[in-house]
Amino acid sequence: MSESTGLRARKKERTRDAIGDAAVSLFLQRGFDRVSVNDIAAAAEISKPTLFRYFPTKEDLVLYRFVDHQGEAARVVRDRQSGIKPVTALHRHFRAGLDRYDPVTGLSDHPEVVAFHRLVFTTPSLAGRLTRYQLDDEEALADALGEGIQARLLAAQVLAVQRVLARTNWQKIADGRTAHDVHPEAVADADQAFNQLP
Amino acid sequence: MSESTGLRARKKERTRDAIGDAAVSLFLQRGFDRVSVNDIAAAAEISKPTLFRYFPTKEDLVLYRFVDHQGEAARVVRDRQSGIKPVTALHRHFRAGLDRYDPVTGLSDHPEVVAFHRLVFTTPSLAGRLTRYQLDDEEALADALGEGIQARLLAAQVLAVQRVLARTNWQKIADGRTAHDVHPEAVADADQAFNQLP
DNA sequence: ATGACTGAGTTGCTTTTTTAACCGAGTAAC
DNA sequence: GTTACTCGGTTAAAAAAGCAACTCAGTCAT
Structure with missing residues (x-):
């Protein structure tokens, strides 16, 4: 090794x-x-x-933790087993993140993580910069999905879904609930959201 | 500050x-x-x-702890209060080292220090290199003491005395006694040794 | 509004560190 | 005896870090 x-x-x-x-x-x-x-x-x-x-x-000092996940969606799509649909692969990947309470899913109740998310969401210049990162991510995902306008549309929708899911989870935890408690709802929300994707 | x-x-x-x-x-x-x-x-x-x-x-990797004390004797002589004889100043300085169980006096029973001294004394190339350092030290002390042959003689004798005292102390501690226990003898030995210096 | 500050980035220059390759002496293999 | 290690120590080039001084915005006195 x-x-x-x-x-x-x-x-x-x-x-x-x-x-x-x-x-x-x-x-x-x-x-x-x-x-x-x-x-x-x-x-x-x-x-x-x-x-x-x-x-x-200075903003990147905060966001580098997201940057480390940069292009992750695109990678998931590229590395999926043959026969699996892109959306399915992304769905499973998000679900796995939920199961291990990955901070990027919003489903973490570590005080530091919660505070960190509040910091990002409540500081305008940070939120702004974060969306720029997500645009890059979206573009990469679109490229991984294919060529035409459909690929772009799907990419945008997938990332929008993930964004909403993460914020929803975070909000519930910010309201005082534990990640473990929220987990079933988060899974249900994710299933519903991903399943209604094309 | x-x-x-x-x-x-x-x-x-x-x-x-x-x-x-x-x-x-x-x-x-x-x-x-x-x-x-x-x-x-x-x-x-x-x-x-x-x-x-x-x-x-490589030897200096071991001896740098001694090197940090390089020229200390010379400095003690130069910085002594007026009216104090050089030998007296050195005597007091050594005595102060004894009182705070300074490793350079040999009167430390910290296991690490004891093991360290054994390492130095039982490794020929280290012991050799250490004496070279002591020669430099001796020269500096001689310069601080004055010009002629007398200064050199005195310097050599002082450092020889310190060497013997330190080894004697270390030997007793290597035999299993505590520094606190040995302290009185160490002080007595030092007094005797320094007092019979010119 | 002018001048003095503060804070984000930058620039040019110097010092420090890494890297990889080397030298020369010793030594073990065969 | 030659070959191939290992080990102490060195060298040259390139990457990285430090330092000081700078620009450019905003902000806040007076």
């Missing part, structure tokens, strides 16, 4: 995580625009230019 | 410590020449050239 990543790559990854974690932690403590990039750089013990070498903008 | 060390300096110091600690820890586990510099570099998560930029030779 090769888990040898090379010194350079390993340290870069660690630096990236350190910056991202420091940023999110500070943002959760004090709010997005009460924290300067200087604060983050200081907390992560790196210099400001280094910070911007890892993250193009 | 300024404790601002600058990012660069702070990280360098940390890297140095990481290398030194990794090295000593491995040496204590497996013995000096059962550990390659590659092992040390890997454990400290730095590359081999980096290791050698921090430490000129």
Whole structure:
């Protein structure tokens, strides 16, 4: 088994995580625009230019956790077993995320995750930037689905569905319920939503 | 109060410590020449050239803890209050080291320190290199003491005395006694030794 | 409205680190 | 004896990080 990543790559990854974690932690403590990039750089013990070498903008410091899932939908479609319809593959993948309470499904009641989602949804510049990421994601998914306008339409609908499902789940949890409690409804919602897709 | 060390300096110091600690820890586990510099570099998560930029030779990886005390005797003499004889200043300084169980006096029963001393004394190349350090130390002390042959003689005698005292203390502790138990004898030995110096 | 600040990004230059390749001595295999 | 290791230590080139100083917006006094 090769888990040898090379010194350079390993340290870069660690630096990236350190910056991202420091940023999110500070943002959760004090709010997005009460924290300067200087604060983050200081907390992560790196210099400001280094910070911007890892993250193009301040917003990306928050959203890099989503970026890591960038293109995931497209990948699911591409890697599906033959004979399985794209929508089915996406449905199963979302369902699996639900079952392991993956934060991207909105179905996580870890306090940090909940706070993080509130941060994103209630900070306009972050929500804005997030939709831009989702557009990229949509495009990739459309490409994976095929060529014409139908592929684009389907891609848009799938991602819209996932967005709504995730927000719905998050909302219920933000209202104080546990992820475990919400799980059955989340599964039912997902089944209904995906099944009425073309 | 300024404790601002600058990012660069702070990280360098940390890297140095990481290398030194990794090295000593491995040496204590497996013995000096059962550990390659590659092992040390890997454990400290730095590359081999980096290791050698921090430490000129493998031996220095062990001895840097002594190097940090390099020139201490000379400094004690130079910084003594006026009216105090050099030997007296050195005597008091050694006595103070005894009182705080400073490892350099040999009067420490921390298992790690004891094992470390055994490592140094029982590994020929290390003992050899250590005496070279002590020669440098001796020269610095001689310069601090004055010009002629007398200064050199005194310097040599002082350091010889300190060496013997430290080894004597260490030997007693290696035989199983506690530092606290040995302390009175160590003080008596030191008093006797320093008092019969010119 | 002008001037002084603050904060997001950037730029040029220097220092540090990684990488991979090498040297030279020792040593074990055959 | 030659071949092939391993190990201490070095070198050159390229990547990455630090530092200081800068631009460009906004903001908030006076």
